[in-house]
Amino acid sequence: MAGFPFDIVGFDLDGTLLDTSADLTDALNHALSLVDRGPLGVAEVMPMVGRGTRYMLERGLKATGGYDDELLARLYPELIDYYRANIARGTRPYPGLTGALDALKSRGVTLAIVTNKPESLAVKLIGELGLTERFRTVIGGDTMGPGNAKPSAAPILEMIRRCGGGRAAFVGDSIFDIEAGRNAGIPSVAVSFGFLTQPVAELGADVVVNHFDALVPALERLRADT
Numbered sequence: 001m002a003g004f005p006f007d008i009v010g011f012d013l014d015g016t017l018l019d020t021s022a023d024l025t026d027a028l029n030h031a032l033s034l035v036d037r038g039p040l041g042v043a044e045v046m047p048m049v050g051r052g053t054r055y056m057l058e059r060g061l062k063a064t065g066g067y068d069d070e071l072l073a074r075l076y077p078e079l080i081d082y083y084r085a086n087i088a089r090g091t092r093p094y095p096g097l098t099g100a101l102d103a104l105k106s107r108g109v110t111l112a113i114v115t116n117k118p119e120s121l122a123v124k125l126i127g128e129l130g131l132t133e134r135f136r137t138v139i140g141g142d143t144m145g146p147g148n149a150k151p152s153a154a155p156i157l158e159m160i161r162r163c164g165g166g167r168a169a170f171v172g173d174s175i176f177d178i179e180a181g182r183n184a185g186i187p188s189v190a191v192s193f194g195f196l197t198q199p200v201a202e203l204g205a206d207v208v209v210n211h212f213d214a215l216v217p218a219l220e221r222l223r224a225d226t
Contacts, residue, residue, distance in 0.1 A: 003110065004107040004108065004217060004219075004220075005074060005167065005220065005222060006108065006109060006149065006166075006167050006168060006169045006219055006222075007108075007109065007110060007164075007165075007166025007167050007168065008110045008124070008157050008163045008164075008168035008169075009104055009109050009110075009111055009112075009167060009168070009169050009170075009171065009219070010111075010113065010114050010115065010156065010171065011112070011113050011170075011171045011172070012113075012115055012169045012170075012171065012172035012173060012174070012194075013113055013115035013117055013122055013125070013126075013192030014049050014117060014152075014195065015046070015049060015050070015173040015174065015191075015195030015196075016094075016098075016114065016122040016128070016130075016173045016177070016191055016194050016196075017093065017094065017113070018091050018092065018093055018094065018127070019091065019092050019093075020049075020091045021045065021046050021049075022042060022089070022090030022091065023086060023087060023088065023089055023134050024045060024049060024053075024056065024083070024183060024192060025040065025041070025042045026082075026086060026089070026090070026111060027053075027079050027082050027083035028040060028048075028056060028057060028060045028079065030053070030079065030082040031057060031075045031076075031078050031079040032060060032066075032075075034075060034078055035071065035075065037060075037061070037065055037067040038046075039065040040045060040060060040062060040063065040064065041094055042074070044062070044063065045194075046195040047195065048060060048063075049194075050059065050116065050173075050174040050175075050176050050195060050220070051116055051141075051149070051176060051196065052116040052117060052141040052149060052196070053076075053079060053080065053083070053117065053118065053121075054072070054076055055116075057075060057076055057079055059082050061075075061125070066132060069220070071125055079111055080118075080121070083121065084121060084124065085116070087121065087124055087125050087128060088125060088128040088129055088218070091125065091129070093129065094191075094212060095211065095212065095224045096212030096213045096215075097212050099212065099213065100212040100213070100215045100216065101137050101224055103215075103216045104125075104215075104216065107216075108184070110136050110163040110164065110166075110203070111129065111134055111135050112116075112136050112137045112138070112159045112162070113126070113137070113138045113139065113145070113218050114139045114141070114150065114155045114156060114159050114165055114170070114180070115137050115138070115139070115140055115141065116140070116141035116149045116150055116176065117140055117141060118140050118141060118142050119138060119139065119140025119141075119143045120140070120155065122138050122140050123138050123139070123140075126138065135162065136162060136163050137159060137162040138193070139155045139158055139159055139162075143155060144158060144183030145160070149176075150176040150179070150180035151175070151176045151177075151179035151180045151183060152183065153183035153184035153185075155180065156170060156180050156181060156186065157182070157184050157185035158161070158170075158189070160184075160186075167186075168184075168186045169181075169186055169187045169189060169194065169219060170181070170186055170187075170188050170189070171189040171190075171191065171215070172188065172189075172190065172191070172194075173190065173191050173194025173195055173196060174196075174197065174203070175197070175198070175203055175204075178203045178204055178205050179204075181203070182189070187206040187207075187222050188205045188206055189205055189206065189207050189208070189209060189210055189215065189218055189219070189222075190203045190205035190207075190208045190209075191208075191210075192208055192209070192210045193210065205223055207221060207222060
């Protein structure tokens with residue numbers, strides 16, 4: 001469809017495209033159990049997601065009795081190995097995702113993922129859910145090197161480059177997503193159904209959607225507003 005305002009739409013992964021809360025909680029609780037820490041519930045873990053699995057583990061340790069660098073270094077490989085082996089047991093796309101991706105594709109939009117999850121895990125996850133062919137590229141929290149995960153603009157700018165350039169927007173559920181878009185100079189869409197750590201209205205996104213059915217109309221409104 002001619003005239004759609006964006007050539008590229010990028011997405012965060014955890015809490016945006018996919019509800020990964022059950023599998024992330026299981027992996028964190030596995031790591032915690034190795035040092036006799038009690039389990040955390042999904043509602044407790046969801047706000048810990050957004051800056052990558054290492055940060056999630058750090059937060060989980062702090063919440064269950066304390067954290068130090070040696071403990072984090074020892075448990076992190078255990079968490080990753082467990083998560084890799086069980087990555088899609090309870091993970092599901094959010095309602096309306098397939099329809100939204102189809103609608104964007106029909107408008108000639110190139111789709112991409114920029115996540116703070118390690119790239120290898122992100123690639124494995126979308127592969128197991130049969131989503132690989134929908135996205136031109138997947139950029140992880142480690143793709144651009146240390147210090148260049150979201151909210152840095154670097155992965156967003158790399159996304160645009162890999163997708164051939166053009167007008168881009170970014171969709172996410174956290175302040176790191178919205179700030180990354182802002183730092184890269186592109187509009188952002190916040191989803192209200194993700195792993196929110198604050199009211200969605202406080203994220204500062206250009207527009208908020210409550211369901212993926214509203215994504216294409218929201219992107220159309222961004223054209224009118226910008």
